[in-house]
Amino acid sequence: MQVQNPFPLSRDELLTVYRQMRTIREFEERLHIDFGRGDIPGFVHLYAGEEATAAGIMHHLNDGDRIASTHRGHGHCIAKGVDVVGMMKEIYGKKGGSCNGKGGSMHIADLSRGMMGANGILGAGGPLICGAALAAKYRNKGEVGICFFGDGASNQGTILESMNLAGVWNLPVIFVVENNGYAESTSRDYGTAVDSYVDRAAGFGLPGVTVDGTDFFAVHEAAGAVIKRAREGGGPSLLECKMVRYFGHFEGDAQTYRAPGELDDIRANHNCLKILGDQLTAAGIISQSELTKIDEEVMVLIEHSVKEAKAAPFPTLADLTTDVYINY
Amino acid sequence: MSDIQTPPCVGIIANPVSARDIRRIIANASNLQTSERVSILLRVLTTLAASGVERVLMMPDKGGISAMLLRSLKRERSQNHQFPELEFVDMSVTSTVNDTFFAARSMQQAGVNAIIVLGGDGTHRAVVRELMLGTQAGKKAVPIAGLSTGTNNAFPEMREPTITALAVGLYATQRLKGTQALAQNKVLEVSIDQGQRRDIAIVDAIISRDRFIGARAIWKTDNLEAAYLTFADPQVIGLSAIGGLLEPVGRTETGGLTISISDDPGRCKFRLKAPIAPGMIADIGIAGFERMPAGQPFSVALEAGVIALDGEREMPFDTHEQVSITLHENAFQTIDVTRCMQVAAREGLYIHQPSRLS
Ligand SMILES: Cc1ncc(C[n+]2csc(CCOP(=O)(O)OP(=O)(O)O)c2C)c(N)n1
């Protein structure tokens, strides 16, 4: 008997989503190892554990839709379609990287994909996305802008100013709070006076929704509603995704601020990839062996990207003065 | 005889995440801010103190309610305002519905006289589900009093929390007996494969052809297949409004209602407009409806889909699974605020003499 697909995405789309989330996970797991070995210059903040949110939102976007990312941006890049080999080279600081090796982890950008850049400055994405959304509004093609920020960054003035501006100009912006419970080592309970981001948004007249950011389908459905609203001229809104961070704040963080057993619980019970995989196999439309095959293909891709990154040359002194200014 | 424990103790379960779902986007549903929830709690607490309730046991949360309440209480107490002794249930907070289950269980165990619930239909359902399990296991039944802070709110009535707290105070301090203060309520028992999986609904169990849980709240009407209702009030919002406008059934009236829904021209007998979410008037194809006598299982015809309980998609079921739904009466107790206050007025419970000694 033919099994009916119970999900709001086709089988092919579901396989693509799973592949994307697995790619983010493997990419980050690999960086965790390579950074520990001292292979990577600079700082990396890993997105592992948070994949369902990037994938659930980005599934609704096209290259014309802009996103402003964060210091924890690898997942946003991959889900937005930025080339994985180019990203790996960038993080290794090599020529041929997304920004020719001159930016590193926190500056990966690819405007052709609508990825306006990771950003080392917390809350900087708010004003940037308002600009992109204002342009989108003038272009009038139904494009939207997504501003990602963490629970910690939510307390930056720029985010609050941007919500106000987006409200005043009725911009097609979605403010996405990636709430993983911590800003570095400061717990959200301690650092935020009113813990509901939906309340924050209400203060600026924006509607807000909270979803389980570890459930791809929950994020996908809510993101679909807020993005559709923005595309149709309904204006800005806020989406809070509650999620978990698999690794430390940055690589090298000893995470002494976590409760005993917290990480074990996160990995056992809040693994968004396992949650998605279980949903797909339980529904009987995708087999475990198909998923395993994807896992293996992703491993090959990541291995290949690291090889390429290691083999690529560093930028030269002459590269220092290129790509600094742009003529319009 | 009285099984009321002394000194009077009341439980409070306040859900920090009720009214945060997708209905705010698709239907402009209201959002009760955390600060407003805390103001409600402060009003409830001062009222309980004025009613002679000395202890309150509350569910802790990480959604901002308990943190803000503690800050506010510190401020209020420094101004010498009177509050009951407030204790939090000793539990680790998961920020899932399991917190509500755990807190309700602990409160029943601790012998609270009543539980005040702040939330929508979903929160009330979770509390009732746990209390019913406790009662089945031999623990004493605990009545609940609902304060609406959710979206659909068919179950908790809209009322100033001060009045609800007064009614709870009258019962908890034994100035009113159970026969005067309590109302009996119906539930729907949902059973999959002869009880392999079981759950309850206190207002509505909705069968949808959707087959995933997603963002939980049920808001699309295209895939609705059937509705099972404990009561159907024409003045209430939510999917139970379909029944309310078709064939009203009172909360305390015997039996419930089941409705078959279909857009298929072969099955649809007529169409009905109903406020299925705040600000959302949907056009529903009705294939039929009938009263549900208590105790009689109704089998669900749909082969595979998802069951939404009190507004949230909860239980997906598959082609090989058999779903049946049974209405039960006298399943749990609520504080009947209207009646409490009427009796209090009639018996002059709030009248007191000026003291001749002072
Ligand atoms: C304006 C600014 N202030 C401080 C920092 C240092 N900093 C980097 S990440 C971080 C915490 C961010 O927490 P959150 O926004 O919750 O994001 P998460 O790391 O949890 O993804 C801080 C304080 C910074 N990069 N920019």
Ligand SMILES: [Mg+2]
């Ligand atoms: Mg954070």
